[in-house]
Amino acid sequence: MNLLPLWEVFIRTRRGLDHKHIGSLHAADGAQALQAARDTYTRRQEGVSIWVVEASKIHASQFEDNASFFEPAEDKVYRHPTFYDVPDELNL
Amino acid sequence: MDQNSVSNDQARFDQIIDAEEKIEPRDWMPEKYRLNLIRQISQHAHSEVVGQLPEGNWIGRAPTLRRKATLLAKVQDEAGHGLYLYSAAETLGESREKMMDDLLSGKAKYATIFNYPTLTWADVGAIGWLVDGAAIVNQISLCQTSYGPYARAMVRICKEESFHMRQGFEIMQVLSNGSHAQKSMAQDALNRWWWPTLMMFGPHDSDSAHSQQSMKWKIKRQSNDELRQKFVDQTVEQAKHLGLTIPDEDLKWNSERSHYEFGAIDWDEFQRVVKGGGLCNRGRLHARRRADEEGGWVRDALIAYEEKRCKKDTGEAA
Numbered sequence: 001m002n003l004l005p006l007w008e009v010f011i012r013t014r015r016g017l018d019h020k021h022i023g024s025l026h027a028a029d030g031a032q033a034l035q036a037a038r039d040t041y042t043r044r045q046e047g048v049s050i051w052v053v054e055a056s057k058i059h060a061s062q063f064e065d066n067a068s069f070f071e072p073a074e075d076k077v078y079r080h081p082t083f084y085d086v087p088d089e090l091n092l
Numbered sequence: 093m094d095q096n097s098v099s100n101d102q103a104r105f106d107q108i109i110d111a112e113e114k115i116e117p118r119d120w121m122p123e124k125y126r127l128n129l130i131r132q133i134s135q136h137a138h139s140e141v142v143g144q145l146p147e148g149n150w151i152g153r154a155p156t157l158r159r160k161a162t163l164l165a166k167v168q169d170e171a172g173h174g175l176y177l178y179s180a181a182e183t184l185g186e187s188r189e190k191m192m193d194d195l196l197s198g199k200a201k202y203a204t205i206f207n208y209p210t211l212t213w214a215d216v217g218a219i220g221w222l223v224d225g226a227a228i229v230n231q232i233s234l235c236q237t238s239y240g241p242y243a244r245a246m247v248r249i250c251k252e253e254s255f256h257m258r259q260g261f262e263i264m265q266v267l268s269n270g271s272h273a274q275k276s277m278a279q280d281a282l283n284r285w286w287w288p289t290l291m292m293f294g295p296h297d298s299d300s301a302h303s304q305q306s307m308k309w310k311i312k313r314q315s316n317d318e319l320r321q322k323f324v325d326q327t328v329e330q331a332k333h334l335g336l337t338i339p340d341e342d343l344k345w346n347s348e349r350s351h352y353e354f355g356a357i358d359w360d361e362f363q364r365v366v367k368g369g370g371l372c373n374r375g376r377l378h379a380r381r382r383a384d385e386e387g388g389w390v391r392d393a394l395i396a397y398e399e400k401r402c403k404k405d406t407g408e409a410a
C-alpha cells in the first residue's frame with residue numbers, strides 16, 4: 001500500500017472562535033487534504049474554515065523536557081492579579 | 093534512562109490517571125498501555141470500516157429515496173468513524189499502513205457481528221437499532237477513556253451515532269406497524285441479530301483477564317457485563333414498543349436487582365465466528381482487499397501528480 005503523508009486538521013466551528021485541532025488524515029497535497037478534511041470532519045456543517053498542516057512541519061515540545069521547559073513560569077506568581085494586595089471593595 | 097527516571101515517569105503517569113486527567117500522545121506511558129490501546133483502537137477502527145459492508149449491501153435496494161439517502165449518509169459516517177480512530181491509533185506510533193495490512197491479511201480482528209449476513213431490508217433496521225444501539229452504549233462509556241485522542245474521537249462519534257440508531261428504529265417501527273409479512277420480517281431480523289448483538293460486549297467479566305488491566309488504566313470505564321446489562325435493559329423496553337418479541341425464553345425482570353435477567357449466551361458460536369466460521373468472514377475480507385486493489389491506482393496517481401508538481405515548482409525556481 002502506497003502511503004500518503006499525514007496532515008493535521010484545524011477547524012473554526014463558528015466565526016469569532018479559534019481554529020481548533022480536530023484530527024488528522026492522509027493526503028498527497030494541501031488541496032486534497034482540504035477536501036478530505038471537509039468530507040471527514042464537516043459533514044454536518046461543523047466548520048466555517050479549515051486549516052491543514054503537514055504533520056512533519058509541526059515542531060512540538062517534548063514531554064521529557066517539560067520540567068525544564070516550563071519551569072521559568074513556575075516561580076512568577078506576580079504575573080497573576082491575585083498576587084497584589086489592593087482593597088476588595090474597589091473591585092479592581 | 094536510569095531506573096530512577098523510569099519510576100518517576102511511572103509515578104507521573106499514575107498521577108495523571110488517578111486525577112482523571114488524560115494521557116496525551118507525547119507523554120511517557122507504559123509500553124503495555126500503548127500496545128493495549130493500539131490493539132483496542134485499531135480493532136475499533138477496523139470494525140467501523142468493515143461495518144460498512146453489511147449495510148452497503150442494501151444501498152442500491154433501499155425501498156425509497158429517503159431511506160437510500162439516509163443509508164448512504166450512515167455508511168459514510170462509519171467510514172469517517174474509521175478515519176477518526178485510525179488517526180487516534182497513529183498518534184501512538186502505529187502506522188496506517190501496518191493497520192491496513194493487518195486488516196487485509198486477516199491478522200487483525202474486527203467486531204464479529206459484521207460476519208453475519210443482511211438477508212432482508214429489516215436487517216438494515218435491526219442493525220441501526222441493535223448494533224448501533226449497542227455500539228452507542230459502549231462508546232458513551234469510552235468518552236471517559238484515559239487516552240486523550242481516543243476520548244475525543246469517541247465524543248465526535250457519539251454525536252453522530254444517535255441518528256444511526258434512530259433511523260434503524262424508525263425502519264423497525266414502520267415494518268412492525270405494516271402488513272403481516274412486514275411484521276414477521278422485522279421479527280425475523282430481531283431473532284437473528286439479538287444474540288450476536290449481546291456478544292458485541294465481549295466475554296463475561298469473569299472470563300476477561302484483558303479487561304481487568306484496561307479498567308485499571310481507565311482505558312475501559314465499565315465492564316463488559318455492566319455495559320451488556322445496560323443495553324438489555326433499555327432495548328427490552330424498545331422491543332415492547334415495537335410489539336416484537338426478544339428471542340430469549342429466560343428473559344425476565346428482576347425487581348430486586350432492577351434489571352432484566354437474560355439467558356445464556358452461546359460463546360461457542362462466538363468463538364466459531366471469531367475464528368472465521370461465520371457466514372461472511374471470507375466475503376468481508378475479500379471486499380476490503382478488492383477495494384484496496386481497485387483504489388490503488390488513485391493513490392498512485394495522487395502521488396505521481398504531487399511529485400510532478402514539486403518538480404515543476406523547483407524547476408521554475410531554478
Ligand SMILES: [Fe+2]
Nearest residue numbers: 140169170173
Ligand atoms: Fe460508527
Ligand SMILES: [Fe+2]
Nearest residue numbers: 170224253256
Ligand atoms: Fe453507527
